[in-house]
Amino acid sequence: MTSADLTELLRASRPVAPDALRERVRAVAAARPAPSPFPRFRVPRLRLVVPAVAATAVAAAGLIAVVRPEHQQTQVRAAKQLTHGAVREAAPPTTTAPVFGAASTDQAAQSFGVGAAPAPTTGRAVDYQAQIGIEVKDAAALSSATGRAQAIARDLGGYVVSVEYASADTGNASLTLRVPTTRVQDAIARLTALGTITSQQVQIQDLQEQLDQLARQIAVLRGRIAHITVLLSNPALTAERRAQLEAERAQLQTDLRSVRAQSTATSHRAALATIQLTLTTKEHSATPAPSSRIDRTLHQAGRIITWEGIALLYALVVAGPFALVGLLAWFGARLRRRSIESRLLARSP
Template sequence: MSEQLLDQIREAKPVAPAPLRERVTLIAVQEPTRAPLLARFQPRRLLLVAPVAVVAALLAAGVIATIPREGTGEENASVAAPAATTTESSADSLESSKNLERLTPQPLGAPPIGALAPSPGRLQRFQAEMRLRVADVEELSAATKSAMRIAQSLRGYVVSVQYDAPAQGVGGAQIVVRVPTARVQTALTQLSALGTILGQRIGIEDLQQPADDLTAQIEDTQREIAQLRRRLENTTLADEERAVLQARLADARRRLTDLRTALSGTRAEASFATISLGLTTERIEPAAVEDGRLDDLKEILAWEGTALLYVLVIAGPFVLLALLLWLGLRLRRRQVETRLLEQN
């Protein structure tokens, strides 16, 4: 292409007509019309935001699922293993015990709950706690004596008695008795009739496995003793070897004695149940029973508020980042449009 032709092309630069320039000027002056809110959302933007929202929701659900729900542990508690089974009914709950699991309380003055009976044929440690209210000091004295007589009539015995009957104020007594495990149901029924039940708790701990382990160790030790005695009958043993065998035999016999003592103690522990009876003259009014539906509604609202809070905490930064990114892209697009208008 020649230089002359290039010069002609440069001189023939197209010029926008006057009506077009006026129209562009009016468009730049006027405020751009906003599209409807729903029309602004584009599918590609939703595709960018959706994964972030899904991840935030999953994280919130995981965090909420790991939170232990208070208030329902007692209502939904179940007997999980035969080695530790408990029940409780209480208006004024008894002192906490690490070996006893708390279950659903019953109203003040309720009849004794169905006691968990020991399993026949198994060695078990049976423990029970009961708290009763009596009218006055005179009934407190009579109930204390009756509790002791009940234990003795069932071939049990009294472990300890603490009695406090002041001239004025609240009186109380604490009696600990042991009765044969086979008669513990009768003992609980008779003791519960001495006053108004304020609370009771029953716990069962399985001792059969420890007893079986001790029995197996006793049998192994007996076999070891028999083997050592047969070896000692050999007349050709050297003096040193005989001394070693005799020492081992003496040690095995001591172990056998200890194992038998431990097994006897385990069986004795399982043969008698321990009952702790608390008596008081204190007046305790029954707690007002709330509407169950209202409690459920409060619980639902509380958990919805907690879920909303976790969603805001976890998803908030992602939403804010997406909003800033959207505003930045919009500002950049406006700058590009303004620059193009200025060039024209």
């Protein structure tokens, strides 16, 4: 038997569905709604995943917000302790200014006394700068303290560089005073008596080495000028050589004037100390009440949720096109499968 005969035999003996089954299939097909070319995409599990993810994010935000403020508050307290406890001794030979910290601390009170300040280095030129914060009772006391501070500077042989006074808007006054360095301790003691000390800082920078170097430069320049003057007194000099020496002497004299000006400015800087005085009233210097723990928690939770929303939006922007392409491919495959099934049903007898 050949393959052709076998094929004909199989076609002739294929099973035939009974009429009852055919009628039942037709009834089911007639009762079944026509398939939509755009079937609705249902993901029932997504309805459960989204609330779970949202609840997890909110819980994590709350936990971080509760723990993080305490950590930040501890760091702030540690920084304040380091700032208010900084009281150091001056080192005159160095060029970096040492800082003497807040006079309100017990350590500062024991070292220098309340309102006291370190004395300038004896026998050396220094740049003495002080910043003082004073709190007074009200606007009337602020006006009186401002006038008295200016009078103190003049009484000690100094002068007032600048004054900024505003009692209505900010309730403070800022003064820059220059007083003789030899009397700066008296000035600070009298200024701190105007009210309650809120801050006190002193910086001392050594200027003696700079003055000594300028003095050596002046001596060298004067010696070279004197030497050239002696050379110019020789009548046997040629005109060209005389002109060269005179030009060199003129340049040295210019350099000498510049170095002398620097020396004078440095000496003036060492002779007068600079005091920055800030006066404030109690109603304007009061520290605002710290926020409650609930406010800090809500604030931190809001910040965390905001950042999570930004990250989610970024992920949607990046992955959105790929998701859209995948969704279209899924719809296309499903429509193709439906079309194939419809053709197969149509071919069946």
